[in-house]
Amino acid sequence: MPFIIGTPIPDNKILVQSVSHIYGIGLSKSKMLCQRAGFGDDSRGLNVTPHKSKFLENLMDKSNLLLGADLRRFQNDKIRKLYTIMTYRGLRHKKGLPVRGQRTHTNAKKRAHFNTNVS
Structure with a gap:
């Protein structure tokens, strides 16, 4: 189970919904971040490798938003x-x-x- 900004990403849940559980990220921002990171609409937590998780965190850092x-x-x-x-x-x-x-x-x-x- 990967962690992104201190929030666990469940393996069996759709990734867009899991990323939106991070405090300060809504569903639309989550969709945009997942698309930029190269995840499809049906990607799940199992598809997140440590490299991709780090890339997703870097995208969130570059967005200049306070999160978590x-x-x-x-x-x-x-x-x-x-x-x-x-x-x-x-x-x-x-x-x-x-x-x-x-x-x-x-x-x-x-x-x-x-x-x-x-x-």
Whole structure:
């Protein structure tokens, strides 16, 4: 089972779907990357050799996108910055409530319910 950017690629799954499981890559970007790497539409994880996997990783690096753990870290840093400057959005994130103006009178009860560190 090959790993690409820390994400396992299952042997029996179609490669385009497996590559789209990498955090930050959607289905359309996955199709484009697989075509550039020379994989067909019906390629599976078994067809990925270490050389091809390295080539696919190099294509992803050249795309200048944040992927995987780097993207998660970037997003968490942005949210943490909202906490520190005490914005409304930061406080909503911290309390585990909806951030983008959704109503809480009848909906969004589970989001606050499952948050254990409400302050």
